[in-house]
């Protein structure tokens with residue numbers, strides 16, 4: 001994409017995943033006028049090694065931290081689905097929730113985690129959120145025959161997403177120059193205070209990772225994605 005999209009919706013499993021995976025890109029795009037929305041699937045209530053911390057308290061803390069991080073990147077709103085951490089499943093109900101947000105916000109681009117990894121293991125919620133996002137985009141969100149009650153009773157319309165950007169992919173094919181926002185990315189990550197180890201090294205670590213990705217694309221700092229351009233006609237042929 002040689003321009004920032006009009007709108008982007010991120011389907012993200014836990015607090016801080018979006019900032020770590022694509023915070024630089026989201027920041028670049030919102031600077032250029034893109035409307036960005038997060039759909040945060042879980043409440044992150046298991047993300048602590050402190051036995052004195054309770055899950056309800058952690059969920060509250062992490063919701064606040066996510067709002068603060070999203071603000072740094074110019075994200076317009078965060079939709080909290082609040083599934084328990086580690087218990088996100090690829091169910092019809094979760095797909096219904098994500099489709100509702102796609103139909104509400106009508107994003108040009110959807111971003112999610114690449115659920116298809118073969119050389120390393122990832123968190124279960126990451127795989128589930130990626131699968132739900134991909135299926136929600138195609139075929140569920142665009143067909144009026146999926147979740148028709150959203151159209152008949154909630155006033156929503158079917159929506160065709162143009163492109164999917166998957167972060168965390170083993171096979172990135174698209175790189176975004178984040179030179180202008182690599183420090184904003186680190187700043188947004190720093191807002192997840194409860195998750196921070198060695199906060200004093202965060203900026204340097206974020207820059208180093210972005211520089212390593214950038215080397216593959218001849219860019220000073222970058223984020224990499226596996227991208228799918230959605231041509232409905234072509235997808236139809238592939239699907240059927």
Ligand SMILES: [Zn+2]
Pocket residue numbers: 013014017123126
């Ligand atoms: Zn995560």
